[in-house]
Amino acid sequence: MMAETDATSTQDTSTDGASHHAPAQNELMEISQAELDRAMEIKAVFAQDERLREMPSDFMCVQYALCTGDESLEILCDRAYLVQCFKEEYKIANTVEEGIDLFHQYTLLQPGNFLAMEYLPDEKNYFIIVDAAAFFPSAIKTDDQVRTWIGSTFYWWQATLPDFQAIRNGWTQMFECMGASFDNFDAALTERAKDLMKAYPKNQRVLYFLNSPTVVNIFWALWKRGLPEREAKSFVLGHSIPGWEGERIDSLYKQPTEEAAREKMILNVYDFLQLRMKNEREFSLDRAANLLNERNTEMFEENGSQA
Template structure:
């Protein structure tokens, strides 16, 4: 590979982040330049010694470990769902995911989310396979070119990272193009599966890096967009956002997101961080190296690997 960003990272190159680096603009460059590379799928996992306290690489088997309490939560979730005749039984992996998001767990919330999840899958014809996920991601990339900037794993934080350019998304196009809403929502579902391939990813949450320079709520994203997002998939998919970082955000995005807080679940907006600035200017200057087309290929390759890991973990795990 010619570009240094594209080669697999060797273990000795894994960076150690200083305190608070995730909230700094430099972290995005670090995620791309050091970590925004296709991991070596043949890399051996290192044995894990602890849960929650140590940052683990994406192939570390310790990322699938559970504490005794978490396992008990998942058993409680499993029993509740399998007693409910209206909900189709899920895999043990899904029971853990619901338990980790609905901590405690709050069984009423678990059952409500499980019903929404089932309805969402049925309405949008979701098939839980790598090929289906990559198909929708590819279709979405074609629908909104330039919106998807990167999908990566940050070795410094142990989180999966999705970077997007909000100025390349057009609400009018979304709601006027036949099949676009279905493609968008299915892509959200499969992308969140890719961001949650193991229990540590689910437990710690994912990072969103959002480019906002030039954002216009009249043409890009408005309240109708966010209302649809949260009503359809936000109420269904069990997801934790570890951090939501807005780069080059101005008045428009700040005002819009303050209104979005009123309709979004707390787990989405409680970790907003506005006004971040990248030394490279816009984030596409970092991620579209050497081109947008190359970046799209990297995104599809990494999502493929992440979905493969998730479904392999799901197939092999049992409570």
């Protein structure tokens, strides 16, 4: 019942209350003392790991802190190293320009696969709609096409986790599965993305699989075995939205035309990536620590004066 309520709310917000612009930041970038301490600890062990040729940003240290629960620092170093290896293997520069280019190229390589990416102001997180029946692994043949596919995956994660509140909340995702078949799955291709999926620090609030046929249920039941338990629990197979039982929802997101919807989605991703890069560039753990110290001092002085 809870999943049904959330899905209904998500659908309503995505069509009527979703924002096509990046949200105002301020409180969305605040962190608690416990989160700061964990991020500082992670940053310290990253700095000591000789494998990490490029130190993860302070923003990324907080992202690891928010997404990895009680995982050991040793495991986090391994995860950071795998992300580094991925970026080196696929020549990922982590820039807005490269990200939007790869995502744009992916929408041409797999037209209709991504239907929408939007910000949900009420939920303070991001919402993604994917048509599982419009993904064709057979179209991904060359090394450049593999880079487009797996690189765009990295960037849409970046785009939908641009601030700390969105990272805490995790994104909401819906897969329209009606019509999906074995032609839409390739275990060997998926295996190439598995290391990135396990290494990149992310929160998935919930993944709804709408109208999922048996082949989808089998594939995802096998796939989620390799995911962290927290992520595996976010999968909701065989889901339906009240009022849309047995109907595809892709038409809702191809308005006024499929091409116009695609262009709007790409502009959204561009805005979200810009916000992500700005926050990542400007955030400092030292400044966050100073701000928390100032607030604690003010509260102490205020309580002292009231006493």
